[in-house]
Amino acid sequence: MPVNKLFFNSGVLLIDLQKWKEKKILPRLVHFMSKHNKSLRFADQDALNAILYDDWFPLNPTWNMHLFFFLASQRCNYDQIKLKKALKNPAIVHFTTKEKPWFYLTQHPFKSEYYKYLEMTEWSDYCPPDQSVFAYFKNKYNILHRRIKPLFEKEFILFKKRLNNLLNKYLFN
Numbered sequence: 001m002p003v004n005k006l007f008f009n010s011g012v013l014l015i016d017l018q019k020w021k022e023k024k025i026l027p028r029l030v031h032f033m034s035k036h037n038k039s040l041r042f043a044d045q046d047a048l049n050a051i052l053y054d055d056w057f058p059l060n061p062t063w064n065m066h067l068f069f070f071l072a073s074q075r076c077n078y079d080q081i082k083l084k085k086a087l088k089n090p091a092i093v094h095f096t097t098k099e100k101p102w103f104y105l106t107q108h109p110f111k112s113e114y115y116k117y118l119e120m121t122e123w124s125d126y127c128p129p130d131q132s133v134f135a136y137f138k139n140k141y142n143i144l145h146r147r148i149k150p151l152f153e154k155e156f157i158l159f160k161k162r163l164n165n166l167l168n169k170y171l172f173n
Contacts, residue, residue, distance in 0.1 A: 065090035104128035
C-alpha cells in the first residue's frame with residue numbers, strides 16, 4: 001500500500017456487491033491474507049486496505065464513530081463540520097481500542113448509553129469483569145502505567161517489576 005494513501009477502519013463497510021464480484025475482491029483478499037498472514041496486525045482490515053487502497057470512499061463518520069474521533073478529532077481526515085455533527089449524534093458507535101463501555105472503570109463517552117440499552121435486554125444483570133477490588137487496583141495501575149511509561153521508559157521497567165512483585169506478594173499470598 002503506498003505511504004500517501006489513507007487507511008480505513010473496516011468496522012463498518014458499505015459494499016457494492018456487483019463490483020466486489022466483478023473485481024474478484026474475495027479471492028484477492030484470501031490470497032493476500034494467506035501470503036502475508038504473519039505480518040497482518042488487523043487481519044481483514046489490513047488486507048482490505050492493501051487490496052482496495054485506491055478503490056474506496058469514506059463513509060460519513062456518523063456511520064462508524066469510534067473513540068479516536070473523540071480523543072483526536074482535529075487529527076482526523078474528515079471534514080470537521082461533518083465530524084462535529086457525528087460526534088453529537090452518531091448512528092453507529094464502533095467500540096475500538098481497549099476502552100469498552102462494558103468495563104466498569106472505562107471513560108468511554110457512550111458508557112451510559114451502552115448501559116441504558118443493556119438494561120432493556122436479558123443481560124440487564126451484567127456485572128463488569130473489572131468491578132472487583134483487585135480489578136479496580138489493576139485498572140488504576142494500568143492507567144498509571146499508560147501515563148508514566150513514556151516519560152520514564154527505563155526507570156519504569158524497574159518500577160513495574162518492583163510493583164508487580166509487591167502486588168503479587170500482598171494480594172496473592
